[in-house]
Amino acid sequence: MSTREIYIVLTGPQGARNIGAVGRAMMNFGVSALRLVRPEADHLGDEARHMAVRAGRVLTEARVFDDLAAAVADCHLVFGTTRRFGKYREDFLSPRQAAILVGEQAMAVRIALVFGREDSGLTTAELDCCHHLLTIPTSAALPSMNLSHAVAICLYEMFSRLPTTASPGQAGVSTPAAAAGVAAMFAHMRQSLAEIGFLNPKNPDHILRAFRRMFGRAGLSTWEVTVLQGLWSRLDWLNNELRKGKN
Structure with a gap:
């Protein structure tokens, strides 16, 4: 598979500038499929376009959904990002481990990287829509990352381990x-x-x-x-x- 099969899903994004910056990070790594779940900011406005720089196409082609389940319905491997630990939040993968897992796929599959709200992240119910939990190791002094930075780190790991073209797979089982x-x-x-x-x-x-x-x-x-x-x-x-x- 290649990065063309990666979908970035932002759940409840609150800042237009953050959405635009995510679009730019996506284009840096050859990813163009953006999905927004109940966005609280205008992804087509001037602020978002300014931060996207030359990645405006990502914003104009973004798809908007009412709920996360619908946004990832056609995806085969769904990673939910979180920095919170606790009950029902265990068995985390790092972005590198997730990229290795994706690279092991024998065929072109659709991968969703799901990111939560800037202030509260993904709910436990939303994480239930994900096959794997992903967390970025950070300093305890300031563990929460900027949304676009988190997207960029995850995509860097994927980009560095995946071919630029999709490989044929086997049908059936x-x-x-x-x-x-x-x-x-x-x-x-x-x-x-x-x-x-x-x-x-x-x-x-x-x-x-x-x-x-x-x-x-x-x-x-x-x-x-x-x-x-x-x-x-x-x-x-x-x-x-x-x-x-x-x-």
């Missing part, structure tokens, strides 16, 4: 699953496990997030998602048969 298919599988999984009483009704997401991280590290293929969907469907059928027997 090796085809990575798009985020939309994985999300549908998780929705089915949630319903099936809830029906058999496997999930804690007071906090069902606790165990589901463990599965999300597990499957995210594995990097599910389209075929594997289909197999899992079949598993949940079979579980649903067995559960219904047991209920019929009790009646």
Whole structure:
């Protein structure tokens, strides 16, 4: 794959100048696909264009979405960036580790690098849309980075490890699953496990997030998602048969 398959996703960006600076950083590394989720600033205004310099095309061609799930639905590998640690925020990759993982992909896949709000980052629910968590090692004295600087660091690592042209891949079992298919599988999984009483009704997401991280590290293929969907469907059928027997 190449950097042409990398998508930068900004969730709730608050500063027009930051959006413009991100556009410039993207063009520095041959990336042109920008997606904005509920932007709070005008990405087509003078401030954004001034900071973008000669990367105005990135801004004019940017796509705007109402939610993060829709913005990454067609992507196969989604990295959510965060500097916050704690419950449900573990197993982090550095930008270099993420770039190595991307470079190991056997075919041209769509990669999403997701960045949060300048003041509060990504929510835990938004990180649930991501397959991997990514953090940039920084000094404890000032751990939070400028948005465009963070984008530039991540893209530098990708750019330095990826070819400039996409390599052909294999179809079938090796085809990575798009985020939309994985999300549908998780929705089915949630319903099936809830029906058999496997999930804690007071906090069902606790165990589901463990599965999300597990499957995210594995990097599910389209075929594997289909197999899992079949598993949940079979579980649903067995559960219904047991209920019929009790009646």
